[in-house]
Amino acid sequence: MTVPASANVRQTLLSVENLSIEFGQGPSRKRVVDDLSFHIQPGETLCIAGESGSGKSLSALAIMGLLPKMARLPSGAILYDNQDLLSQSEREMQAIRGQRIGMIFQEPMTSLNPIMRIGDQMMETLKRHRIATGEAAWQRIRAMLDAVKIPKVSERLRQYPHELSGGLRQRVMIAMAMLCSPRILIADEPTTALDVTIQAQILELIRELQQEYDTGVLMITHDMGVVAEMADDVVVMNRGLVEETAPIRTLFSSPAADYTRKLLAAVPRLGTAPPLEERPEKPAVLEVEALNVRYPMRKKSLFEPATEVHAVNDVNFELYEGETLGLVGESGCGKSTTGRALMSMLNFEGSIKVRGRDIRGLKGSALKAVRQDIQMVFQDPFAALNPRKTIAELVGEPLLIHGRGSAEERTAQVAELLGKVGLPEADVMTRYPHQFSGGQRQRICIARSLALNPQIIVADEPVSALDVSVQSQVLDLMEDLQRQYNLSYLFISHDMAVVERLCHRVAVMFGGRIVEIGTRDQVLHNPQHPYTKRLLSAVPIPALDSKRDFRSLLADSQAPDPIRPKGQAIAPSQYDEVARGHWVAIEA
Incomplete structure (x- = not known):
């Protein structure tokens, strides 16, 4: 041309x-x-x-x-x-x-x-x-x-x-x-x-x-x-x-x-993931019950009634040892808010138990102790890394905050962590975030999240902005680390093909609620809720004979209005168990 x-x-x-x-x-x-x-x-x-x-x-x-x-x-x-x-x-x-x-x-x-x-x-x-x-x-x-x-x-x-x-x-x-x-x-x-x-x-x-x-x-x-x-x-x-x-x-x-x-072969495609192996029952390391998150709205006038945003409504799930639970849904559905609540980064109502300990209301040293067991990998690695600090300082920061080891021991542990995420070069520790690619910065964030040997990692869209080949490398790394350390992941994502590859179970959020939850194959290959079906039909496929019908996708796509009068109670969600472990919300 x-x-x-x-x-x-x-x-x-x-x-x-x-x-x-x-x-x-x-x-x-x-x-x-x-x-x-x-x-x-x-x-x-x-x-x-x-x-x-x-x-x-x-x-x-x-x-x-x-x-x-x-x-x-x-x-x-x-x-x-x-x-x-x-x-x-x-x-x-x-x-x-x-x-x-x-x-x-x-x-x-x-x-x-x-x-x-x-x-x-x-x-x-x-x-x-x-x-x-x-x-x-x-x-x-x-x-x-x-x-x-x-x-x-x-x-x-x-x-x-x-x-x-x-x-x-x-x-x-x-x-x-x-x-x-x-x-x-x-x-x-x-x-x-x-x-x-x-x-x-x-x-x-x-x-x-x-x-x-x-x-x-x-x-x-x-x-x-x-x-x-x-x-x-x-x-x-x-x-x-x-x-x-x-x-x-x-x-x-x-x-x-x-x-x-x-490039075409590297694109993850829904329906191509290998079958999951049978997993023995293991204890829950994270238990979430009746989780609600609300934000007060700023009043536009003195006499306007107080309102609040209901970001998360009556969310319940468990995460088991060595398991990856995918949390999927569109923008504004409450996925990232749920992840931040698990880290106690915002106020919430309900119960969140990390290894049996309820974190609600914990502050100071008590909260710091719990955070040794649960860490977070954020969506944008560049924003998550302080540009003024070296990689050695950034990865070693959790060790310093929690008083782990001497300076020499911390340096040795940082080098070991960077080696585990595929960054073994000696000069990596003295460089700054802007000197790395997006995929390398995400690896650095993963290394930092592993510094305290946590059992749970909340991964909020960790590969969404990465190229398909780099994305594949990061997902391989996460799978290897899970096998090596028996990690449990809450994997927040909008990419259904990535979720299919990495996750054992999947929870679908819409309008602040979980509308469907079950094993990967139950939710992705036999969806029961109308929203789950619409979400799966929107997945882009790199093939000319698989173009999406945009207009049907956009019909009836509005989530319920999350802004409600302050203090208004919301009825708890009701579910049907359509198969063992496969729960679907009953529409009101």
Whole structure:
């Protein structure tokens, strides 16, 4: 699909020709993108696929004129509307960004201004490009938020980014990117770390907006399921090189490059996990009974009745020794809140027993003693690691807090832990988090969680933002450590294929409640609750003949409103045991 400079430019929205990007100078010079070419037509979706470090996002930043100052462009051209964007001044690029070429960035929380309300940020975009002012601008903003199906638009306009869920923040980013009706939309990993139902909604929104405005879409992703759903043509990149460029049907039916075949083979697929071995009955190491978590809502006026968010409602489950229990559900269902409650990181009602000891109300040294038995691996390893501390300090911090050993003994134990998670190099301990890849940072977080020899690890989306090959390595590591130390995992995830591979039992959450719980095969291969069935039907499959019906997925997808009057009692959940150990909520 390489396009010569003279060929058919007028019918092409965007043409990238022989683009190369370098960092550094002299002997330390490194080429991170080498001879990249593609073109995008109106209404067409081109996917750039590949793993982290392949140069996908840098290519998008080059189109937007947002590369770091130390980057060099030794060759290539980026043609938009018969203009080479690489020759445009910064002032000229400011007029193009947003108005003619919009971009959805990978992480909406870092792309949105945390101290500005959503409405003010969107108004700033319209003012900058002089699209509309006053009431006409607000009408345009509300219409676009309606178009991306954000509920309670007037309320959202007054909120700050941290007050929205990940799915809502990503919708806001799409609305901002489309606010000026750009002819080209660049979507950089727009659904990474989102659950499958929210992912389906985001992709459907992009599709609808593309059809309405005849927009050309450049989608950057490492998810081959998303590629199969969205792409017309695909560019596969690996370490800055183009491995293959082909129409979507050709790529999936007869990939030419070994790397493409490897990428497709590495994608976890639901239904391919080996059968589980029979496990002897073992004692429960974690018992959760009638767990409730509520947050008070800020009153908008003095006379408004007090309300609260019911984040978790009457949750009950047990985790057994050496077992992995998967906790799945869409954004806002209460999965991560449940995990934080288990760590006593927030106030809760009900009973949580860690190895028979109820942790409710524990503080100080008593809570510290319990936390030796239960540790947590967070979703974002970069945010979980203090950037000012070395890896030796970070991994050894639990040992220091709990007074374990001398300085020399702690150093030796940190080295041993890093070796166990596949980071045995001597210089690892003196380096800082930013000097590692995402997969390596997650390994460091796992090493830190093992420092106190806990029996239970709460893993909150530990592989959601990792490439499929790195994801596989981390999951292998977790399985090896479980066998070696007889660990029990509560594995919080939205990726059903990963859950199928790792988990012995699965609990499905919806609207703050567990609606179905049972063995892996019972829940994933014989789902009984309507929500579980809908969740499984939303799983992306990297095959052209398995595209999802987005519109049916989005029907009746609203969870119950979690905001209720303060003190309002909620009836406890009722369940049917449809098979031994397989419990399904009875709908009211």
